[in-house]
Amino acid sequence: MLAKKDIINLMTKSHENKVTFLEIIRRCGGDTLFGGVLSSLDILTVLYNGILKHDPENPKWEDRDIFLLSGGHKAIGLYVVLQSAGYFEKDILWTYNEFKCRVPLHLDGKSLPGLEFPFGSLGHGLSVGSGIAAGFKHDNKSNRVFVLTGDGEMSEGSVWEAMLSATKYHLDNLILIIDKNNLTCDGYLDEIVPLSPLDEKARAFGWEAKIINGHDVSQIYESLSNIPYKQGKPNCIVANTIKGKGVNFAENRIDYHSWKTKSKDDLEKAAESIELCYREEIGKIG
Amino acid sequence: MVNFIKEVKEEWLNTSAEVFGKVFLELADNDKRIVFVGADTFRSSGIKEFVEKYPDRTFDVGIAEQNAIGFCAGLAFDGKKPFFSAIANFLTFRCYEQIRNDLAKPGLNVVLVSRGSGIAYAYAGPTHNTTDEIGALRVMPGITIFDPGDVADFENAIRKSIELKGPIYIRSYKALIRKINPEGYDFKFGKGVVIKEGKDIFLIASGTMVYQSFIAAQILETKGISAGVVNMHTIKPVDEELINDISSRVKKIVTVEEHSIINGLGSAVSEVLVKNCGSEQLAIGFPDEYPVNGPYEELLEFYELSGSKIAARVSNFLNK
Numbered sequence: 001m002l003a004k005k006d007i008i009n010l011m012t013k014s015h016e017n018k019v020t021f022l023e024i025i026r027r028c029g030g031d032t033l034f035g036g037v038l039s040s041l042d043i044l045t046v047l048y049n050g051i052l053k054h055d056p057e058n059p060k061w062e063d064r065d066i067f068l069l070s071g072g073h074k075a076i077g078l079y080v081v082l083q084s085a086g087y088f089e090k091d092i093l094w095t096y097n098e099f100k101c102r103v104p105l106h107l108d109g110k111s112l113p114g115l116e117f118p119f120g121s122l123g124h125g126l127s128v129g130s131g132i133a134a135g136f137k138h139d140n141k142s143n144r145v146f147v148l149t150g151d152g153e154m155s156e157g158s159v160w161e162a163m164l165s166a167t168k169y170h171l172d173n174l175i176l177i178i179d180k181n182n183l184t185c186d187g188y189l190d191e192i193v194p195l196s197p198l199d200e201k202a203r204a205f206g207w208e209a210k211i212i213n214g215h216d217v218s219q220i221y222e223s224l225s226n227i228p229y230k231q232g233k234p235n236c237i238v239a240n241t242i243k244g245k246g247v248n249f250a251e252n253r254i255d256y257h258s259w260k261t262k263s264k265d266d267l268e269k270a271a272e273s274i275e276l277c278y279r280e281e282i283g284k285i286g
Numbered sequence: 287m288v289n290f291i292k293e294v295k296e297e298w299l300n301t302s303a304e305v306f307g308k309v310f311l312e313l314a315d316n317d318k319r320i321v322f323v324g325a326d327t328f329r330s331s332g333i334k335e336f337v338e339k340y341p342d343r344t345f346d347v348g349i350a351e352q353n354a355i356g357f358c359a360g361l362a363f364d365g366k367k368p369f370f371s372a373i374a375n376f377l378t379f380r381c382y383e384q385i386r387n388d389l390a391k392p393g394l395n396v397v398l399v400s401r402g403s404g405i406a407y408a409y410a411g412p413t414h415n416t417t418d419e420i421g422a423l424r425v426m427p428g429i430t431i432f433d434p435g436d437v438a439d440f441e442n443a444i445r446k447s448i449e450l451k452g453p454i455y456i457r458s459y460k461a462l463i464r465k466i467n468p469e470g471y472d473f474k475f476g477k478g479v480v481i482k483e484g485k486d487i488f489l490i491a492s493g494t495m496v497y498q499s500f501i502a503a504q505i506l507e508t509k510g511i512s513a514g515v516v517n518m519h520t521i522k523p524v525d526e527e528l529i530n531d532i533s534s535r536v537k538k539i540v541t542v543e544e545h546s547i548i549n550g551l552g553s554a555v556s557e558v559l560v561k562n563c564g565s566e567q568l569a570i571g572f573p574d575e576y577p578v579n580g581p582y583e584e585l586l587e588f589y590e591l592s593g594s595k596i597a598a599r600v601s602n603f604l605n606k
Binding site: 109158 | 352387388
């Protein structure tokens with residue numbers, strides 16, 4: 001169990017990351033993926049602050065865990081978290097989407113220390129992750145591979161192909177985290193193509209599965225601290241999240257899948273809402 | 287004519303899978319990084335001995351080619367040298383995006399060996415025969431495309447493939463021509479081989495068509511036409527130097543391939559020839575690399591695709 005101060009520490013880190021994310025939008029004023037970044041930022045923050053074996057001083061450290069952001073459109077969230085972990089200078093973030101920048105909309109994989117693999121087209125990460133995890137197993141290495149997908153991405157058939165082979169090769173060093181925010185570009189996923197229950201589907205494919213609240217840092221931490229759930233079985237975490245989490249006018253709204261704003265007012269409102277949400281949640285902890 | 291056809295048949299070695307299995311095992315014995323990934327393709331790939339000897343270096347992901355390529359990418363990320371073999375159509379089109387995004391873009395050395403390319407699966411129809419996969423792959427930055435003219439080409443390519451930086455697509459059919467390259471020829475990716483010299487015309491061919499072109503050249507000789515034959519085993523990168531050399535020696539060049547005339551060897555050769563022919567063409571578009579990121583207008587400027595940049599390039603081209 002995490003101590004109260006550790007929980008508050010993680011919540012504060014995640015809050016700071018959200019503030020930085022808004023600052024990128026303010027400075028770059030451009031079009032950015034929005035809702036999905038906020039649904040996954042708590043997960044990303046916990047991963048890089050206590051779960052992943054990694055070393056910002058030595059990004060290619062041989063014993064590190066591998067993190068793959070299969071939903072490469074959420075790259076901006078990963079840049080923020082990597083920067084806050086110390087992989088690179090903050091100024092780089094303010095060049096988001098500029099010509100030849102190192103923080104492009106979709107993951108390049110090589111543009112910055114700490115990035116592992118390029119992603120942008122959905123449904124690729126779990127296959128790549130399975131291959132990496134199988135290689136680690138083959139070499140008797142204890143490194144683990146974490147793959148973050150969205151729930152919409154689970155409509156891609158290639159993900160389920162990868163689910164099958166991960167079971168065959170007993171990849172208990174592979175962890176799939178599904179950021180289940182229920183929304184895709186067009187609307188509610190279960191109205192577009194019903195995918196629930198994802199945990200039962202994962203179990204039917206031979207995985208161990210857990211459902212957590214993907215905004216509760218303590219639940220995220222606990223669920224990622226007991227890997228593998230069962231010897232020889234790949235691990236799936238269905239993280240229930242809210243698209244646009246923390247920005248009250250954007251929560252659960254398809255219009256905020258991406259957000260293009262130059263309005264100072266909008267950005268101030270978003271920042272206030274994020275701040276309020278943070279204070280309320282800290283307040284609940286007491 | 288009948289005699290020639292008979293001769294060709296006698297020159298065929300009936301299975302490329304056997305050749306692959308033999309060379310692959312030899313290579314794998316000497317390099318522990320080598321692994322094999324299959325998509326229900328172990329039995330058909332000729333690797334029975336390898337599977338028996340190194341069961342822990344084989345990964346069969348089932349009939350799931352997209353996953354197979356991603357899986358290969360992951361293994362290559364770990365420093366392994368994965369080989370993946372399947373029927374040409376499923377090895378390329380089914381998982382085209384995975385080859386592009388997961389192998390070619392990150393520049394991972396994965397060896398893709400097809401079977402049944404061209405019309406080798408003669409009766410199997412258009413779902414299996416592929417006369418277009420080179421065209422699809424050739425536009426992909428970072429990939430090497432190889433079309434072996436005979437057993438030696440095939441063996442050399444397999445042996446040297448793991449030294450490349452990015453992925454390689456090695457074409458194979460059902461049968462291989464036993465021998466068309468000269469004894470002790472110098473094998474290099476991207477370097478064509480002159481099989482026969484000619485004074486009147488040159489046939490530049492790849493794969494199975496090298497031998498057929500050689501037969502054709504012999505027939506032409508009997509009619510007093512001196513026809514040269516080139517084995518252009520590497521279609522990407524193509525041997526520009528050799529093409530330029532030939533075009534300086536003969537007025538007419540023929541390309542021959544067991545592939546569509548669109549975007550295969552024929553197109554690769556014409557892209558070189560056009561630089562020297564009567565009406566010179568300047569091809570404006572993207573270079574053979576993955577585009578950089580940035581605002582659209584800045585990208586247009588950078589790639590010289592804005593009206594002003596196009597005008598400048600046309601002026602330079604005219605004044606050259």
